[in-house]
Amino acid sequence: MRARDLAVAYESVTVDSDALEAARLLAEHRLPGLLVLAGPGEPRAILPASQMIKTLVPAYVLEDPALAAVVDEQHADRLCEALAGRRVGDCLPADAGPPPVADADDTVLEVATLMARVRSPLVAVTGGGEAGGALLGVITASRLLDALLPRG
Amino acid sequence: MRARDLAVAYESVTVDSDALEAARLLAEHRLPGLLVLAGPGEPRAILPASQMIKTLVPAYVLEDPALAAVVDEQHADRLCEALAGRRVGDCLPADAGPPPVADADDTVLEVATLMARVRSPLVAVTGGGEAGGALLGVITASRLLDALLPRG
Numbered sequence A, B: 001m002r003a004r005d006l007a008v009a010y011e012s013v014t015v016d017s018d019a020l021e022a023a024r025l026l027a028e029h030r031l032p033g034l035l036v037l038a039g040p041g042e043p044r045a046i047l048p049a050s051q052m053i054k055t056l057v058p059a060y061v062l063e064d065p066a067l068a069a070v071v072d073e074q075h076a077d078r079l080c081e082a083l084a085g086r087r088v089g090d091c092l093p094a095d096a097g098p099p100p101v102a103d104a105d106d107t108v109l110e111v112a113t114l115m116a117r118v119r120s121p122l123v124a125v126t127g128g129g130e131a132g133g134a135l136l137g138v139i140t141a142s143r144l145l146d147a148l149l150p151r152g
Helices: A019-028 A049-056 A057-064 A065-070 A078-082 A108-118 A141-148 B019-028 B051-054 B060-063 B063-068 B079-083 B108-116 B141-147
Strands: A012-013 A031-038 A042-048 A101-105 A121-126 A135-140 B012-014 B033-039 B042-048 B101-103 B124-125 B135-140
Touching: A012 A065, A019 A031, A019 A049, A019 A078, A019 B079, A019 B108, A019 B141, A031 B124, A042 A049, A042 A121, A042 B042, A049 A078, A049 B108, A049 B135, A049 B141, A057 A065, A057 B060, A065 B108, A101 A108, A108 A121, A108 B042, A108 B060, A108 B063, A135 A141, A141 B051, B012 B019, B019 B051, B019 B079, B033 B124, B042 B124, B051 B079, B060 B063, B101 B108, B108 B124, B108 B141, B135 B141
Parallel strands: A012 A031, A101 A121, B012 B033, B101 B124
Antiparallel strands: A031 A042, A121 A135, B033 B042, B124 B135
16 A cells, blocks of 8 residues: 555645635634645645634734733624735745655555654645656545554 | 633543554544543543554654665554554653643633644633533634634
């Protein structure tokens, strides 16, 4: 079994996607994160749902969390206005690096080792050989566990 | 809207649960992680699926990842034997702290601020007042986003 056999499609957006639409995607599908592409098939980053939450919290509250208790609920209802006109790329942390990338021909242990070392919840799989560097899909940690567990 | 209105049940195990059963729970429900309890209603840690993967990878491979490519597949098939007889507590990283905990009466913005500051994919909610310190459930980042997004 190789990485290509475990890779599945995953919800993805591009750095130029509308940030509000990306938030809806996370919310509606109850996703822990999205795969962000720089261009077709080019993994750029993982955008965790918690990072999207961070984008919504006003800077003055992040600096002084005690203020969160005194902001009235009407204001809280409008937090998502912070996303209007913004792109997904604007929501990524400054230090967001590319997600770990496995080659289609990597073994299950190679994928597991990569995931364990960077503590990433998912690994992108790009095609070696005839597929060039194209994105084949992702492998989540739970999918990999499923492949490693004995049957029955 | 308060934290108590958003808290939902979440798959949880205790530090004394069987590690192999916990891995099965992650795999079968395709969960990004489990809530680990120290005792009834007492949040101890979050166990990410990627950490469970890390438990399976032999120490000598983590130290020298190039070895992952040369371990044969029969060996890889037996990686889960590393979990036999182990408890969930044995799989937690040494530095695993308790998950962030919100009070049932916290506002949505307070929960969002807590989640944003610690970059946690979920927040445990324990009951204030009549419920004492009992665990009411968890709020995931995507659930919180759903609550914050404008309707329609």
